[in-house]
Amino acid sequence: YLVGVGRADCTGPVAQVPLMGYANPDQVGGGLLSRLYSRAFIVADPEDSKRVVFVSADIGMVSQRVRLEVLKQLRSKYGELYRQDNVILSGTHTHSGPGGYFQYTLFWITSKGLIKPALSSIVNGIVKSIDIAHESMKRGRLFINRGTVENSQINRSPFSYLENPESERKRYSSNTDKEMVVLKMVDEDGHELGLISWFAVHPVSMNNSNHLVNSDNVGYASYLFEQEKNKGMLPGEGSFVAAFASSNLGDVSPNTRGPFCANTGESCDNPQSTCPIGGAAMCMAKGPGNDMFESTRIIGQNIYLKAKELYEKASQEVTGPLSSAHQWVNMSNVSVELNATHTVKTCKPALGHSFAAGTIDGVGAFNFSQGSVEGDPFWDQIRDQLLGEPSNETKACHKPKPILFSTGEMTWPHPWHPDIVDVQIAAIGSLAILAVPGEFTTMSGRRLREAVKSEFDSHGTPGMNVVIAGLCNVYTHYITTYEEYQVQRYEAASTIYGPHTLSAYIQLYRGLAKAIALNATQELPRGPEPPLFNVTSVTLLPSLSAENAPANKNFGDVLEEVRREYREREVAEVTFVGANPRSSAENATEHNFLTVERYFNITSSWRVVQNDASWDTRFYWSKGSRGQSNVTIEWHIPTGTEPGVYRLRYFGHYKKRVSLLHTITVPFEGSSSAFQIT
Numbered sequence: 001y002l003v004g005v006g007r008a009d010c011t012g013p014v015a016q017v018p019l020m021g022y023a024n025p026d027q028v029g030g031g032l033l034s035r036l037y038s039r040a041f042i043v044a045d046p047e048d049s050k051r052v053v054f055v056s057a058d059i060g061m062v063s064q065r066v067r068l069e070v071l072k073q074l075r076s077k078y079g080e081l082y083r084q085d086n087v088i089l090s091g092t093h094t095h096s097g098p099g100g101y102f103q104y105t106l107f108w109i110t111s112k113g114l115i116k117p118a119l120s121s122i123v124n125g126i127v128k129s130i131d132i133a134h135e136s137m138k139r140g141r142l143f144i145n146r147g148t149v150e151n152s153q154i155n156r157s158p159f160s161y162l163e164n165p166e167s168e169r170k171r172y173s174s175n176t177d178k179e180m181v182v183l184k185m186v187d188e189d190g191h192e193l194g195l196i197s198w199f200a201v202h203p204v205s206m207n208n209s210n211h212l213v214n215s216d217n218v219g220y221a222s223y224l225f226e227q228e229k230n231k232g233m234l235p236g237e238g239s240f241v242a243a244f245a246s247s248n249l250g251d252v253s254p255n256t257r258g259p260f261c262a263n264t265g266e267s268c269d270n271p272q273s274t275c276p277i278g279g280a281a282m283c284m285a286k287g288p289g290n291d292m293f294e295s296t297r298i299i300g301q302n303i304y305l306k307a308k309e310l311y312e313k314a315s316q317e318v319t320g321p322l323s324s325a326h327q328w329v330n331m332s333n334v335s336v337e338l339n340a341t342h343t344v345k346t347c348k349p350a351l352g353h354s355f356a357a358g359t360i361d362g363v364g365a366f367n368f369s370q371g372s373v374e375g376d377p378f379w380d381q382i383r384d385q386l387l388g389e390p391s392n393e394t395k396a397c398h399k400p401k402p403i404l405f406s407t408g409e410m411t412w413p414h415p416w417h418p419d420i421v422d423v424q425i426a427a428i429g430s431l432a433i434l435a436v437p438g439e440f441t442t443m444s445g446r447r448l449r450e451a452v453k454s455e456f457d458s459h460g461t462p463g464m465n466v467v468i469a470g471l472c473n474v475y476t477h478y479i480t481t482y483e484e485y486q487v488q489r490y491e492a493a494s495t496i497y498g499p500h501t502l503s504a505y506i507q508l509y510r511g512l513a514k515a516i517a518l519n520a521t522q523e524l525p526r527g528p529e530p531p532l533f534n535v536t537s538v539t540l541l542p543s544l545s546a547e548n549a550p551a552n553k554n555f556g557d558v559l560e561e562v563r564r565e566y567r568e569r570e571v572a573e574v575t576f577v578g579a580n581p582r583s584s585a586e587n588a589t590e591h592n593f594l595t596v597e598r599y600f601n602i603t604s605s606w607r608v609v610q611n612d613a614s615w616d617t618r619f620y621w622s623k624g625s626r627g628q629s630n631v632t633i634e635w636h637i638p639t640g641t642e643p644g645v646y647r648l649r650y651f652g653h654y655k656k657r658v659s660l661l662h663t664i665t666v667p668f669e670g671s672s673s674a675f676q677i678t
Helices: 064-078 106-111 116-135 216-229 292-313 353-357 377-387 392-398 442-458 501-517 581-585
Strands: 002-009 015-020 028-032 037-044 051-057 087-091 138-148 179-187 192-198 241-245 258-261 283-286 316-318 322-330 335-337 343-345 403-405 420-428 431-435 465-469 558-560 571-578 594-600 605-611 617-623 629-636 644-657 663-671 675-677
Touching: 002 116, 002 138, 002 179, 002 192, 002 241, 015 106, 015 581, 037 116, 037 192, 037 241, 051 116, 051 241, 051 322, 051 420, 064 087, 064 116, 087 431, 116 581, 138 292, 179 292, 192 216, 192 292, 192 465, 216 241, 216 292, 241 292, 322 501, 335 501, 353 403, 377 403, 392 403, 420 501, 431 442, 431 501, 442 465, 442 501, 571 644, 581 644, 594 617, 629 644
Parallel strands: 051 087, 192 241, 431 465
Antiparallel strands: 002 037, 015 028, 028 617, 037 051, 138 179, 138 316, 179 192, 258 283, 322 420, 335 343, 420 431, 558 571, 571 629, 594 605, 594 644, 617 629, 644 663, 644 675
16 A cells, blocks of 8 residues: 555644533633644555545544535645545544534534634644645555453443343443554555554543643553654654544543542442432542543553554554445434334434433533433423424434433524434455444444444455444434433433434445445445535634733743752642733644753753643643733653753743734743753
8 A cells, every 4th residue: 555644733722712522611721731633644555546544633523514624625635536435534532622613503502602713723733634644655554453451441331231132242241342453554664654543432531620631541642652653752743643543432431440429439330320419410430540630641551552562563464455435314314224124213313311411421510310211390491491392203203312402403593413424434455444423332333343344244345354433524422222222321312313323323334335345335325415504703702802911020921930959750830921822823833832941061052852742741821810811831740851950931922902903913932940850
């Protein structure tokens, strides 16, 4: 094959924008722990024009808006080379990235609308990563390997899982998929290019009290792998690209100590995930570490170490033709043939009451609990007044789900949920990547993979390696099995197209697999094209206005100085007169907010040893009154740091008023005093 890899920043605004994932309106950005990247991989047939592009981006999920805008840019740059059928866009599902990049109204509620800078940085970052991969293509080889990851996940809805038939459960040793699949890429001389790992775990080691933008546990795994392979480079630099992509993670949590009541410390591992005092809002899962930062590192390191081992031992070569199959489907109206006599249908999208309960990884507001198959008259009445009552047809279709939001019947100012959904498979020789538009649970994913594998088997392409890539192309929440759906925990309440959603997807993906196996992808009907709403920006974000430094101070002046000396494992900390980081994001995509620099006597000069993409640095922004704000930079000095003289620097932009109506953006910087590491 010809192989190309690329990585580009897609962080976007790190302040004031709500973070996407927990749907908690209080969880807005207030700084940066690690940068977010888009990682792109292109595999092409040297003989003809067949190509496959796989992108994994450090974002909550790929939205339809992001996908449509990326495809538009690719079309204008490359013509028909990169299209909706051969480009897969997948989100890692970090819950600590900026939101605001959706066109469907439901997602505006928690992310304060459609935020242009957030959308643009994701779209541009994805396109740039593909550009870099496109430019770097060379002859190469691919190897696949798989293995088991231990101590990194639990099933967060075990009571739902137990609803699946016992005969089916008996075939598996665990209620989560512990298997990791690794695709290794090298050039023809054996030089290492990159890898993609697929593993099912929620990147929610950082909980919903976090305000620092970061890529969570899988992002930390990418960081460790890339730092190891790009020796001597700063984070985010170097040619080796390591993507840790999402899979069927619907009911899989990294918070391995399980759910406890925050107030009493007792276990709340019960079907409703509620506590005797404080109800569901008190039931939260704990990770393996002492705090969320440590848990993120522990889980991320586990995943990294397994991927490294599989990567080093990968010997099974992937060969064979490239192909891709794609359809747009109206998921609110799919007829599914369960058997010769029985046909069922999917429903218009709707969310159930337990959607509002959240999960043990991030609890909801108010007094909703998981597993409610009865509505709550109080909330139903409020909903009827504000948003309208669900139709009888939708109620009947979704049974036993009590509907909280009948999003498929809500169209103001735009539809609240998508009807038109992408289904897509890309095959690279013996590897089939199923790009799924949401979060399949463990058992849903097993059924889908098995169905697709048997479809390939029965049409003359046996022995396919089938992997699920999660959160691709458009976000449609969760996909549970029919049995899990009956007990209506969070994942089931969020299975928006009703009880037969999984059966519909299995039927559709079988059709794609068959088309690939029979070399008939050209004959697949394209399906109805998704809408691109002509809204470019609608937001409740405060506008960026003129900023001020305190009296007798300038932007970048030190307010609280570092100590004279530190030892490793201590935290060097400095506070500056700061400015809104959004001003920087709107001026430079590649902007670094901070550096850690070391003094070298030989050259009498400072050299950058860490930047803001490092997991050892933290950048905090806090807004004061009268247009003033502070920035605090922390460096958590790692074990093994060389003794010597260091300093911390801050780079920002502030808005300056030049006339009544006009402000300009002015760059500035600040530096701590030098300090000694002993």
